[in-house]
């Protein structure tokens with residue numbers, strides 16, 4: 001293990017903040033520089049598609065208030081010169097490191113031409129701009145993409161009494177994330193709450209000169225609208241690493257202990273990290289969940305300090321929870337990696353659903369709607385690599 005004197009953390013959000021806190025907690029005596037492209041102190045993103053749109057602005061992330069020393073805000077890393085151990089900033093200045101944490105997260109996919117009135121939702125500024133539009137009581141909102149963020153925005157807008165169309169390219173929104181039973185339930189749930197669901201078509205573009213007035217669909221339809229929310233997924237922020245020599249493939253490819261492949265002094269954490277997950281036969285996974293960034297930021301920093309030989313693997317069961325039209329939806333594990341799914345409970349009248357997912361006979365994922373105890377049980381079973389037969393018995 002080499003002694004580190006200067007650690008640079010790129011990305012000043014959840015994973016980056018947790019990395020800095022872990023370094024301090026480990027009494028790291030060297031210099032820490034935190035580089036963040038946003039002007040805001042690190043904040044919580046989950047409320048941006050929920051309470052913030054309803055007017056509650058609390059997005060406090062505990063610990064962010066202690067950051068001032070060594071924090072370069074509103075500064076973007078433009079390149080990494082791996083062999084020279086240098087991060088190059090957007091103004092051409094260079095910052096030397098002997099340990100690096102990559103925590104640059106992800107950014108929304110955007111349409112080539114995104115006119116006024118079309119909103120992406122990743123930052124607090126995005127959320128405030130959308131909130132202003134919703135407060136103006138638009139007649140109609142079109143949400144493109146029925147993933148979590150799109151579904152949450154649809155739910156919030158309906159609660160505010162706004163008419164909503166949700167356009168999704170799949171047969172049902174979130175079929176890959178929730179499995180077919182969960183996705184069918186969600187489609188019915190949206191419709192029961194007054195969302196006009198248009199599945200199996202793509203949004204190709206917009207009508208309107210200075211502002212979008214309609215969404216144009218791949219089946220030739222045109223949806224007149226006042227506000228559009230584009231929730232078409234995210235891409236990991238790895239552009240600045242393009243010439244770095246790090247292995248990039250839908251994120252920074254990492255070992256099971258979060259070291260960038262082939263590197264002993266560079267780790268990656270949070271939405272940007274695609275690591276070899278010990279629970280899933282070492283398969284590379286990238287997870288866009290709060291808990292993942294929260295835990296990985298801290299572990300990646302601790303691993304950086306001890307070096308790869310003594311590092312801990314990151315084997316947590318991914319987990320996610322949200323509320324959509326009042327129903328609590330929880331996911332554990334990776335349903336997307338499954339080859340079979342089993343409905344363990346389906347009480348449509350109560351809006352309760354529990355589905356287990358297995359791969360090669362082993363439990364790998366679970367989805368629960370309004371059934372938190374079942375989810376806890378299944379999450380433990382996933383962590384213990386329980387066989388499908390035992391889990392669904």
Ligand SMILES: Cc1cc2nc3c(=O)[nH]c(=O)nc-3n(C[C@H](O)[C@H](O)[C@H](O)COP(=O)(O)OP(=O)(O)OC[C@H]3O[C@@H](n4cnc5c(N)ncnc54)[C@H](O)[C@@H]3O)c2cc1C
Pocket residue numbers: 010011012013014015016035036037038044045046047048049075076077078103104105106107121122123149237240269270271272287288289290291293319320321322
């Ligand atoms: C609207 C919304 C709702 C969500 N809801 C939930 C939820 O209910 N449950 C859940 O589990 N998860 C949710 N998430 C996901 C969760 O917020 C993310 O998984 C988490 O924020 C990831 O943290 P991160 O630190 O890895 O990346 P990010 O939060 O994306 O932060 C990365 C930071 O790096 C900065 N950066 C990027 N490139 C550079 C560069 N070159 N130089 C310097 N800085 C750079 C970015 O500006 C950003 O500040 C939600 C996300 C959003 C956007």
